[in-house]
Amino acid sequence: MTAANKQASRYDPAFANELYAIENGEYMKQCMQCGLCVVTCPARHLMDLQPRKYFKAIQAGDRDQVLKANTPWLCTSCNLCTVRCPRGIPIIDVMHGMKLYLAQKQGIKVAPGALFSKTFFDVMLKRGRQWEAWLTQMYYLKAGPGAIKDAMKMIDVAQAMVFKKRLPLAPAKTIKGKSQLKKIYEKAAALAKEGH
Amino acid sequence: MGYIFYPGCASEATGKASFISFEAVVKALGMDVHDEIPDWNCCGASLVANAVGDLAQQAIAARNLALAEKAGKDVIVACSSCYLNLSWTNEKMKIDPKFHSQINEALGAGGLSYSAGLQVRHLIDVLINEVGLDKVRERTIKPLEGLKVACYSGCQTVRAIRRPDFDDVEFPVMLDRLVEALGATAVPFPMAARCCGGAQQFTNPELIYDLTGKVLDSAAENGADVIVTPCPMCALNTDAFQDKIAKLKKKKYNMPVLFVTQLMGVAFDLKPKDLAFPYNIVSPYKKLAKWVKK
Numbered sequence: 463m464t465a466a467n468k469q470a471s472r473y474d475p476a477f478a479n480e481l482y483a484i485e486n487g488e489y490m491k492q493c494m495q496c497g498l499c500v501v502t503c504p505a506r507h508l509m510d511l512q513p514r515k516y517f518k519a520i521q522a523g524d525r526d527q528v529l530k531a532n533t534p535w536l537c538t539s540c541n542l543c544t545v546r547c548p549r550g551i552p553i554i555d556v557m558h559g560m561k562l563y564l565a566q567k568q569g570i571k572v573a574p575g576a577l578f579s580k581t582f583f584d585v586m587l588k589r590g591r592q593w594e595a596w597l598t599q600m601y602y603l604k605a606g607p608g609a610i611k612d613a614m615k616m617i618d619v620a621q622a623m624v625f626k627k628r629l630p631l632a633p634a635k636t637i638k639g640k641s642q643l644k645k646i647y648e649k650a651a652a653l654a655k656e657g658h
Numbered sequence: 659m660g661y662i663f664y665p666g667c668a669s670e671a672t673g674k675a676s677f678i679s680f681e682a683v684v685k686a687l688g689m690d691v692h693d694e695i696p697d698w699n700c701c702g703a704s705l706v707a708n709a710v711g712d713l714a715q716q717a718i719a720a721r722n723l724a725l726a727e728k729a730g731k732d733v734i735v736a737c738s739s740c741y742l743n744l745s746w747t748n749e750k751m752k753i754d755p756k757f758h759s760q761i762n763e764a765l766g767a768g769g770l771s772y773s774a775g776l777q778v779r780h781l782i783d784v785l786i787n788e789v790g791l792d793k794v795r796e797r798t799i800k801p802l803e804g805l806k807v808a809c810y811s812g813c814q815t816v817r818a819i820r821r822p823d824f825d826d827v828e829f830p831v832m833l834d835r836l837v838e839a840l841g842a843t844a845v846p847f848p849m850a851a852r853c854c855g856g857a858q859q860f861t862n863p864e865l866i867y868d869l870t871g872k873v874l875d876s877a878a879e880n881g882a883d884v885i886v887t888p889c890p891m892c893a894l895n896t897d898a899f900q901d902k903i904a905k906l907k908k909k910k911y912n913m914p915v916l917f918v919t920q921l922m923g924v925a926f927d928l929k930p931k932d933l934a935f936p937y938n939i940v941s942p943y944k945k946l947a948k949w950v951k952k
Contacts, residue, residue, distance in 0.1 A: 485711045485712055485713065486712060504852065504853045504855075504869055505862075505865055505869075507868075508862070508864070508865060535861070535862070536858075536862060536865065538704075538853045538855055538856040538858060538865070538869075539704035539739075539742075539814070539856055539857075540813040540814070540817070540852075540853035540856065541742070541813055541814060541817035541818070542813065542817065542828070542851075542853070544817070545817050545820065545827045545828075555707075555712050558707040558708055558711060558712050558715075559711065559712070561708040561709075562707075562708065562709065562710065562711045565708075565709070573861075574860070574861040574862070575708065575858070575861045575862070576708070576709075578705065578860055578861050579705045579706070579708035579709040580709045582703070582705040582706065582709070583702075583705070583706045583709040583710060586667075586699075586700045586702070586706065590697075590699040590700065591667045591670070591699060591700050592667035592671075592700050592703070593671075594667075594671050594672065595671075598860070601860060602860075612860070612863070615863070616859070616860070616863070618901070618902060619859075619898050619899060619902055622898060622901070622939050623672070623898050623939070626936065626937050626938070626939050627674065627936070627937060628671060628672045628673075628674060628894070628898070628937055628939075629671060629672070630670070630671055634667070634670050634671065635670065637697050637698070637699050638697050639697050639699070639721070639768070642721070642768035642769065642770070643699050643718065643721060643768065645767040645768045646717050646718065646720075646721055646764050646765055646767055646768040646770070647710070647714055647717065647718055647764075648767070649717070649763060649764040649766070649767035649768075650713050650714040650716075650717030650718070650760070650761075650764035651710060651711070651713075651714045653713060653760050653763060653764060654711050654712075654713040654714055657713075657760075
């Protein structure tokens with residue numbers, strides 16, 4: 463394969479189309495590369511592809527770049543890019559769609575944020591409400607031995623929170639409508655799948 | 659018509675002080691807020707959509723709206739993340755017929771429905787636009803004269819849906835007006851609607867240290883005695899992580915972080931238990947010694 467061919471094969475329009483078809487994916491067509499999201503994003507300095515380049519890579523069908531970028535996992539949901547985008551792209555919603563796609567495509571260990579979000583959801587759906595102390599334990603348990611070092615770094619914060627009763631160790635309340643909630647979720651998830 | 663309260667999961671843990679002081683302030687002002695939404699569930703925060711997508715999260719959030727509609731009351735929310743999810747789902751149902759029918763199809767699986775006829779209002783919005791600052795001034799027994807406050811609205815509070823009648827999406831001022839009505843001084847605070855890093859404490863802690871550090875720096879540089887916020891996530895990051903960030907940056911902040919209803923409770927001279935100070939990690943007693951005895 464010549465160098466030119468190799469370069470050409472890096473960009474796959476079918477991959478771009480695959481991403482346009484995910485939930486909120488269609489909005490990614492609207493990006494005009496103005497870069498306002500980049501100067502807006504509070505997490506840009508930690509991103510390997512800042513939002514403008516991320517959208518360009520998607521539009522270009524640059525599979526390798528898109529799949530390895532940490533961009534969506536650093537989104538804090540602050541919504542500033544969404545209110546500023548001159549093309550009206552709900553960037554926060556696009557990032558939700560990308561994170562779901564990446565976790566489905568590459569597995570839950572694709573990024574700590576994928577595992578944390580999934581664990582949060584599992585605890586919430588089972589109980590109807592969140593229970594932070596349990597969520598934290600479940601997350602580190604699933605994250606495996608490598609995460610223990612990270613967990614240890616948070617001991618001081620956790621201790622202060624437990625001491626001030628802001629991280630109750632006793633189970634939080636559960637709701638009566640747990641099975642109702644599960645049915646609503648399952649129906650909505652099925653509808654989302656149908657629509658995309 | 660009155661309001662029905664959506665407390666949110668933080669009200670039972672990290673934001674317990676918000677819950678306690680909210681209930682006390684509502685009573686002190688005689689606000690028409692009655693009961694919690696019966697059997698309310700988690701709104702999904704800023705995490706569930708990552709795991710299941712927007713439609714599924716919004717259907718989960720909409721269960722609360724359907725339950726509120728049964729009670730026939732508009733919804734009042736104190737937590738910014740809950741406000742984002744509930745108000746945006748509500749708004750989207752009003753403007754997007756396809757979304758409206760999809761949500762109702764999902765709710766139907768649980769025997770519920772929602773016509774999208776309710777309003778979802780943030781506590782600050784209701785305090786400013788319904789209760790009114792005159793009433794707040796009138797109820798203030800101990801004006802907080804001399805107290806300098808950094809008013810940290812938080813990002814999701816003002817950016818959930820664009821409501822010019824509520825506040826500006828980038829440079830909010832409503833919290834400043836509220837704090838001034840209590841007799842305190844709102845210091846200039848350019849970080850008022852900037853992100854604290856949100857819920858990434860475990861997944862990208864360096865982001866929290868950086869962004870929350872900038873918020874604390876800005877409050878300190880502008881001479882604030884305390885930070886005031888309605889948002890449990892802003893409060894958690896600026897309060898619980900303050901000591902850690904101070905050590906990392908080799909600084910000393912000593913910056914108590916209060917929920918806005920806690921500060922209102924001080925000015926309204928409410929009982930110590932209503933102020934819920936024991937939940938604060940950085941103790942507010944010293945900075946508020948003029949108005950509160952420990």
